[in-house]
Amino acid sequence: MKTVVIGLLGSVMDHKGKGIKRWDTWRPSVGICMQDDLLVDRFEILHDHRDSRLANNVGADIETVSPNTQVRLSELNFEDAWDFEHVYSTLLDFAEHYPFKPEEERYLLHITTGSHVAQICWFLLCEANYIPAELLQTSPARGEQKAAGRYQLIDLDLSKYDVISSRFRGQHLEGTEFLKSGIATRNPAFNQMIQQIEMVAIRSSAPLLITGPTGAGKSHLAKRIYELKHKRGLVRGDFVAVNCATLRGDSAMSALFGHTRGAFTGAQQARKGLLSKANNGLLFLDEIGELGLDEQAMLLHAIEEKRYYAVGSDTPQESDFQLIAGTNRDLHAQVEQGSFREDLLARINLWSYQLPGLKDRREDIEPNLDYELRQAEAQQGHKVSFNKAARQQFLAFAHRPDATWRGNFRDLNAAIQRMTTLADGGRITETNVDSEIARLSHQWQAMANPEVRQTAIDLTEYLDNSQLEDIDLLDQWQLQKIIEICHESRSLSEAGRKLFDRSRLKKRSTNDSHRLRQMLAKFDLTFEDITNR
Missing domain, CATH: 3.40.50.10770 (Hypothetical protein VC1899 like domain (Restriction endonuclease-like))
Known part of the structure; x- marks a missing residue:
């Protein structure tokens, strides 16, 4: 050197x-x-x-x-x-x-x-x-x-x-704005929390735990923390993100820690895991509460010792990574139930931050609306905007008590994508807003009331007429039930566990998410296609 x-x-x-x-x-x-x-x-x-x-x-x-x-x-x-x-x-x-x-x-x-x-x-x-x-x-x-x-x-x-x-606090404020993606948020508690996260990100390499409902922005914030650290030269490696809800059985151990050739059936080649890829970088484990107890034990050892064992190996591997964990679950309750290790929670809970949902930050809807519009412009390559009346109409709806924003910022992002796509000449009108308000209201009502949801699922929202003509009536009924279960589930694996709740008990190893993914693929659909609507 x-x-x-x-x-x-x-x-x-x-x-x-x-x-x-x-x-x-x-x-x-x-x-x-x-x-x-x-x-x-x-x-x-x-x-x-x-x-x-x-x-x-x-x-x-x-x-x-x-x-x-x-x-x-x-x-x-x-x-x-x-x-x-x-x-x-x-x-x-x-x-x-x-x-x-x-x-x-x-x-x-x-x-x-x-x-x-x-x-x-x-x-x-x-x-x-x-x-x-x-x-x-x-x-x-x-x-x-x-x-x-x-x-x-x-x-x-x-x-x-x-x-x-403190005389140069302006530099810290610059970092805070970076974490917020330049969004001029108006919620005092949220702004205070982001300011502290900025200080912790710069001054500490200890794990961070980010909690909050699905769609509150945990993944986005984790990526911005990494980018801030990388910008300041605090990490040199990659940002590695994984949703732990997608990890099950041997595949979980292998994905995280890697495996040797022949470590288990199907392991024809050695594989480096995600911890190896995150060396000198940042590892984001979303939905960490979904990990099994064995994976939790190995993760704790890797955090504390900076070393771990690949599946089937007696030789320790080293990885100096920084960890951000995300979850929408109550990990303390999981500790009481025995499904989450108390020592791991103590290790990752030094810096813990609860991200509020969009309904608890209604004053931030307007600046986030402008941010989503800028993102849509970048994706579509042309200017998009509301006319004045349409903007006022949408914001008035967004602040109503019955606007539950169940999907939080994912709902807002999806709404903007739909309106900007359907807006002629890049101009969102009252007609576009009326249609979107009806869609969101119907969606939230269906999620809150299962009886409404049974009649609310219209397959034409997911498939075009030519596709439906080729699907038997029996398969259409089955697909309606699959969509219903997907909407009430937090993840692909959770939906799979509900749908295959009998057959999964007869198998030695389960891969519910893979089975559901294959079933949806028959209709050219994905879990994200369904839950983002």
Whole structure:
């Protein structure tokens, strides 16, 4: 791994000594490259435009004492070296545009040179992980090392700089807006929660537990947390997401931890699991309450020890991943019932956040409506919008007490997709809104009242007339029941367990979700096709 030093040119300290005498004087930037135990592959020297001549001279001297060190000079414009805002903005701009490669290069941030203001700004940028570096402090020495001086690497104790960091709280607010996808939410409790999640995401690598109803945005928030961490250089690996409700039996162990060849029937080739893929990245386990107790035990060991065993292997595998768990279940109740491990819950419950449903954030419906419109524009490639009356009509409906928003943001997303698709010329009218209100009202009523649901299922909403003409009446009745069960289930596997509640008891291993998926495929349908309507 290459060592890269980043530092400001010392307009006073690096200018000491003239002619041959300069080699008897300690100059911080040159002295770094004279250390016997510190080999510098590249030195990034930042300097004011008024010090270009000095920068060239110092660069030439570094190449003399350390021929293998590449010197790169970057000119900055410090109009006022004592203006905190200006200096911080200038150095932040450099940091955001510099191509850091922490997996290939080790960075040392030299903080000896530059004004006191610049040194404080270096601290703040390093603390906030805009610069993934260790701090390098140099000082003069006596005797044979007089010209080289001494150096020391410094670990930041973040607690020492809380007061200073508060002066730049704007950077944290930027991270909060990132987590909210730029949506100007108006719910105070939600905004306060997101602000804390931003701080935890930046400062901690401990597991996070995100709870809340289906469609509340758990998966979306987990992905944004990963993107924020990746942006700050806190994770280098991939974002790996899995819905645990889709994992059953041997396939669950194999999917998570991998398996060796021949570990079980059908394991013809060795396979790396999702934990391996998430190494140095972030693993999101949605619906973690669906995992079996054996998988929970192995997951706990992997979290605590950063190692685990693939199915059929006696050799431990290593994976340094960060975990976000999601669930719409009450895990404490599952602990009481014996279906969830108490020690695993204690491990993932250090940071726990409950995402409210859309009906509990009605003041946020309008900004999220605008967000969904922007997303629809990006997908469809043209401008889409409401006319004024249609927008008022839809928002009035959205705030009504009988608008239950059972699917939360999934319902809102589906509604916008339908209206924008059917809107002529990209303009949503009152007619489009009337149709969508009727659809959502019917859907919510059917979900709340099983008797209504039995008569509410219209197969023409899922299949076109040509498809229905080829399906026997008996199969149509069966499909209506399948759709009914899918609508009242939280996941594909839950629907499968209900539909195959007798035959599954006679099998050694069950794969209800696969059976249901195959059955729906006969009609060119998926679970998502049904539940998103």
